[in-house]
Amino acid sequence: KPAAVTKILKRIESDKVKFIRLQFTDIQGQPKNVSIPAIQAEKALTEGIWFDGSSIEGFARVEESDMILKPDVATYAVLPWRQAEAKVARFICDIQTYGNKPFDGDPRYTLHKAIAEAAKMGFTFNTGPELEFFLFRMFNGLPTTEFEDHGDYFDLAPTDSAEDVRRDVVLALSDMGFEIEASHHEVADSQHEIDFKYGDALTTADRVITFKFATKSIALQYGLHASFMAKPIAGIAGSGMHTHGSLSKNGKNAFYDPNAELQLSDTAMYYIGGILKHARAITRLANPTINSYKRLVPGYEAPCYISWSAANRTALVRVPAARGNSTRAEFRSPDPMCNPYLTFAAMLAAGLDGIKNKIMPPEMTNSNIYHMDEKTRKKNKIEMLPGSLMESNAALVKDDVLCKILGEHVVSNLTRIAEMETESFNLAVHPWELDRYLATY
Ligand code: ADP
Ligand code: MG
Numbered sequence: 001k002p003a004a005v006t007k008i009l010k011r012i013e014s015d016k017v018k019f020i021r022l023q024f025t026d027i028q029g030q031p032k033n034v035s036i037p038a039i040q041a042e043k044a045l046t047e048g049i050w051f052d053g054s055s056i057e058g059f060a061r062v063e064e065s066d067m068i069l070k071p072d073v074a075t076y077a078v079l080p081w082r083q084a085e086a087k088v089a090r091f092i093c094d095i096q097t098y099g100n101k102p103f104d105g106d107p108r109y110t111l112h113k114a115i116a117e118a119a120k121m122g123f124t125f126n127t128g129p130e131l132e133f134f135l136f137r138m139f140n141g142l143p144t145t146e147f148e149d150h151g152d153y154f155d156l157a158p159t160d161s162a163e164d165v166r167r168d169v170v171l172a173l174s175d176m177g178f179e180i181e182a183s184h185h186e187v188a189d190s191q192h193e194i195d196f197k198y199g200d201a202l203t204t205a206d207r208v209i210t211f212k213f214a215t216k217s218i219a220l221q222y223g224l225h226a227s228f229m230a231k232p233i234a235g236i237a238g239s240g241m242h243t244h245g246s247l248s249k250n251g252k253n254a255f256y257d258p259n260a261e262l263q264l265s266d267t268a269m270y271y272i273g274g275i276l277k278h279a280r281a282i283t284r285l286a287n288p289t290i291n292s293y294k295r296l297v298p299g300y301e302a303p304c305y306i307s308w309s310a311a312n313r314t315a316l317v318r319v320p321a322a323r324g325n326s327t328r329a330e331f332r333s334p335d336p337m338c339n340p341y342l343t344f345a346a347m348l349a350a351g352l353d354g355i356k357n358k359i360m361p362p363e364m365t366n367s368n369i370y371h372m373d374e375k376t377r378k379k380n381k382i383e384m385l386p387g388s389l390m391e392s393n394a395a396l397v398k399d400d401v402l403c404k405i406l407g408e409h410v411v412s413n414l415t416r417i418a419e420m421e422t423e424s425f426n427l428a429v430h431p432w433e434l435d436r437y438l439a440t441y
């Protein structure tokens, strides 16, 4: 028995944990888990637990549907919102198939691969995602789009339970080892943001998943639904998951160069160059649903053009003013519906391609691009992000660098999902059509 296993088994005992959830995500970033009684922990940690992967989205593969969950001991955490009942802890797992081979369709494995490529070049990838979400009222056990509060950006204490939910989420996440940096009311009614400290990409991807189900679980205790949908309501701001990214080498921020222009190192410039070059393909991962594209429209601080800037918040990549250890590039297109493992892997692969091939980004765009006419945009070679799931999927399929890191299994499943979703959407009769046509025709 390895020492790490002995240590964690002692921990499980002293925490008086009764059940353990073995957690992973499907290709869409949906958390899945099986629960085992604590006495099975040793077996799970040494041998792993077999399960049938064939009914998990993006896993299906008839010839080898038996898979093993391999808990990552570093991810052990007691679920703080279940204290009152029998105590529950969780592990996030890697997935293997026969012969202990990593499973190609495991999103966490995709990120492992990208991280290994960065490590070969001496880099660690750090990410700091900012998750926005709405708190909606429920009716008969189902979520509605009715607001819980009518606060505004940075408003103090909305006069209702939204403030309590946010506080409880912050407390629970802190218990689970997150370092919370800030939480505040967002621009739209009933919209909130909680920011936690950046970390290596694997840890933060795990945390994005934990963040979402902790927030949902706690909101539910207040009879509210926490929604991470990108654009739940037309005409008001959607929810984003801006992701700050930086590379470090030997523990030092590799984006910072006090002597360079803007104090941004060549590494930083090439990373940005790589992100912009592959931006259209990354969109398939960062904006994975039909609904995601309704957020990427002008007017709500969400990006729709491919550009970068040190200042304005309409650019796709923004370089915040902080330097030194905080030197970073903020990638503003992702929304919280994304699978964080696949999104961070795609960002990293794009950035590394920029560094390997010394891809310089085009000139910065410091004015508000929403106000730029098409001619000026053309002159400045500012391209648009894809406008739909099919368009971003087409961009992904053409992008060799991203296809290579994701692998055939993931790319073909993403393509299947994009086609299926689009067909289903196209067959639906939308409420807009009824509003527009029913009475008139
Ligand atoms: P914004 O100004 O876009 O609202 P926030 O202050 O809400 O940004 O979030 C900033 C995020 O950037 C935090 O998650 C923070 O931990 C993260 N961050 C800070 N320094 C770095 C870095 N060097 N690399 C990656 N992320 C970082
Ligand atoms: Mg923020």
Ligand code: MG
Binding pocket: 150, 151, 152, 187, 188, 189
């Ligand atoms: Mg308001």
Ligand code: MG
Binding pocket: 130, 132, 186, 193
């Ligand atoms: Mg925000």
Ligand code: MG
Binding pocket: 130, 242, 330
């Ligand atoms: Mg931001």
